[in-house]
Amino acid sequence: MIAEENISNKTIQQELGKPVITISNLCKSFVTNHVLKDFNLSLHKGENVVVLGRSGSGKSVLIKCIIGLLNPDKGTIEMFGKNIPELDHEELDRIRVKVGFLFQSNALYDSMTVKENLEFPLRRHWFETTQQKVDEMVMEALENVGLTHTINMMPEELSGGMRKRIALARTLILKPEIILYDEPTTGLDPITGKEISELMVEVQKKYQTSSLIISHDMNCVRLTADKIVVLIDGKCYAQGTFVELKKTQDPRVKQFFE
Amino acid sequence: MALPLKTRFFFSETGDIARFTGRFFSHGIKPRYEITEFFRQCFIIGYKSLPLVSLTGFIIGLVLTMQLRPALMDYGVESQLPGMVGIAIVREIGPMLTALIFAGKIGSSIGAELGSMKVTEQIDAMEVSGTNPFKYLVVTRVVAATLMLPVLVVISDCIALYGSYLGVNIHSVTSFHLFFDQVFHRLAFGDVIPSISKTFFFGFAIGVIGCYKGYTSSKGTEGVGSAANAAVVVSSVLVFIIDLIAVQITDILGLN
Numbered sequence: 001m002i003a004e005e006n007i008s009n010k011t012i013q014q015e016l017g018k019p020v021i022t023i024s025n026l027c028k029s030f031v032t033n034h035v036l037k038d039f040n041l042s043l044h045k046g047e048n049v050v051v052l053g054r055s056g057s058g059k060s061v062l063i064k065c066i067i068g069l070l071n072p073d074k075g076t077i078e079m080f081g082k083n084i085p086e087l088d089h090e091e092l093d094r095i096r097v098k099v100g101f102l103f104q105s106n107a108l109y110d111s112m113t114v115k116e117n118l119e120f121p122l123r124r125h126w127f128e129t130t131q132q133k134v135d136e137m138v139m140e141a142l143e144n145v146g147l148t149h150t151i152n153m154m155p156e157e158l159s160g161g162m163r164k165r166i167a168l169a170r171t172l173i174l175k176p177e178i179i180l181y182d183e184p185t186t187g188l189d190p191i192t193g194k195e196i197s198e199l200m201v202e203v204q205k206k207y208q209t210s211s212l213i214i215s216h217d218m219n220c221v222r223l224t225a226d227k228i229v230v231l232i233d234g235k236c237y238a239q240g241t242f243v244e245l246k247k248t249q250d251p252r253v254k255q256f257f258e
Numbered sequence: 259m260a261l262p263l264k265t266r267f268f269f270s271e272t273g274d275i276a277r278f279t280g281r282f283f284s285h286g287i288k289p290r291y292e293i294t295e296f297f298r299q300c301f302i303i304g305y306k307s308l309p310l311v312s313l314t315g316f317i318i319g320l321v322l323t324m325q326l327r328p329a330l331m332d333y334g335v336e337s338q339l340p341g342m343v344g345i346a347i348v349r350e351i352g353p354m355l356t357a358l359i360f361a362g363k364i365g366s367s368i369g370a371e372l373g374s375m376k377v378t379e380q381i382d383a384m385e386v387s388g389t390n391p392f393k394y395l396v397v398t399r400v401v402a403a404t405l406m407l408p409v410l411v412v413i414s415d416c417i418a419l420y421g422s423y424l425g426v427n428i429h430s431v432t433s434f435h436l437f438f439d440q441v442f443h444r445l446a447f448g449d450v451i452p453s454i455s456k457t458f459f460f461g462f463a464i465g466v467i468g469c470y471k472g473y474t475s476s477k478g479t480e481g482v483g484s485a486a487n488a489a490v491v492v493s494s495v496l497v498f499i500i501d502l503i504a505v506q507i508t509d510i511l512g513l514n
């Protein structure tokens with residue numbers, strides 16, 4: 001139970017940060033499929049919030065709304081003091097530099113090598129970077145995930161777990177202030193999953209990032225979560241720390257912890 | 259009056275393609291221009307189609323000459339062979355054949371490539387990496403296809419004429435100089451310009467349809483396959499339709 005004590009200490013120490021993402025009354029539907037109905041959430045500076053929810057409950061839709069890939073029907077998403085759905089392309093880009101996004105499907109560019117994949121966001125967001133600096137940052141990002149030897153490989157030559165780690169490296173390469181993870185450990189063996197979770201915690205400590213994590217992997221949730229939000233029926237059904245929610249008697253919440 | 263479902267689908271699809279084309283222009287004229295990616299696409303689209311286009315051009319020139327020869331001999335106008343073949347190739351067969359091969363090779367590969375990028379969220383990933391994926395992927399490809407097809411057509415025409423020269427030489431002996439003298443004696447400015455001009459439109463149509471089908475393809479690997487397939491079918495039909503319109507226009511302008 002040592003781990004759990006650590007977790008409760010962590011929450012206390014982080015109540016201080018101010019919110020970096022505030023979502024209020026978010027609604028999103030696809031034709032007749034009402035995915036999100038009045039969803040509310042806030043993410044504070046330096047905090048890790050985990051969103052738990054069944055498959056198809058709209059978790060990916062939620063973070064795609066946050067990054068501006070989907071347009072919500074109603075509600076506001078405030079990030080760095082700006083309402084995301086109202087922004088134009090340029091303003092969105094200025095915000096997106098500060099936000100990392102890990103796709104559920106990794107979304108590595110399969111016509112590019114690992115190196116080119118990692119260089120892409122660097123070259124795109126920072127135009128005047130020298131090649132030497134870019135190379136350094138690519139190497140640093142690969143060292144972080146322990147895959148320096150794959151630098152000249154194509155994504156198709158990598159295993160699923162390696163691809164996930166490269167995608168993570170690509171997400172972290174711009175040193176974002178906020179990171180949105182869509183199922184970072186799904187499909188990995190427990191050991192690699194744990195390594196990734198630890199890496200996420202390490203990154204958060206090192207760069208004081210705030211993250212929103214979508215996951216069903218209880219090991220990952222236990223290691224990373226400061227706060228857990230349970231997404232059921234398109235709403236924030238329950239929230240609390242890992243310890244609090246674990247003790248709950250509500251059957252709909254309980255089933256996640258079994 | 260309710261239209262049958264297929265007709266309605268046809269019109270909504272046409273509207274979507276028109277909107278997609280409009281988006282091409284509105285995004286394409288604004289900076290930032292993706293110059294490096296554009297040249298890369300020119301290389302892929304143009305240079306890599308060259309062997310295929312050359313081979314088919316060569317064969318069609320040779321075969322056409324051999325097929326036409328007996329008929330012209332019957333009328334005793336065998337000496338007109340180079341001129342006739344030249345007209346046929348430059349005005350119609352060269353552009354059409356090259357465009358159809360191009361639609362098959364480039365249209366399908368653009369459709370499949372963008373389709374798989376779409377379903378694996380690579381297009382979304384570009385967007386969050388500070389890149390306008392429409393500019394980076396669509397505008398570059400469409401412009402490259404528009405500019406590369408005419409170049410390929412000119413090359414293919416030349417190779418087809420060379421094939422024709424060899425075809426003439428199977429049964430009789432003509433010098434290279436004499437053959438091309440006869441070809442260009444028949445060919446006028448009014449033959450060459452319209453036939454090259456229409457290939458810009460062919461290339462544009464193939465690029466736009468390939469990108470449209472890929473960019474809007476639905477989830478799943480099946481979606482990618484049907485995107486590639488539809489790209490070839492629709493762009494091939496469009497090439498014929500544009501050809502029909504082009505011949506009417508040249509007719510009206512009196513260039514025929």
Ligand SMILES: Nc1ncnc2c1ncn2[C@@H]1O[C@H](COP(=O)(O)OP(=O)(O)OP(=O)(O)O)[C@@H](O)[C@H]1O
Nearest residue numbers: 030033035053054055056057058059060061062104
């Ligand atoms: N682009 C879209 N068009 C139509 N419906 C969509 C679209 N994206 C998602 N949906 C629907 O929204 C719902 C939620 O999808 P979402 O991908 O957010 O689920 P999820 O919670 O991430 O599930 P998983 O854990 O399996 O990834 C699903 O019912 C899905 O059918």
Ligand SMILES: [Mg+2]
Nearest residue numbers: 059060104182
């Ligand atoms: Mg999901």
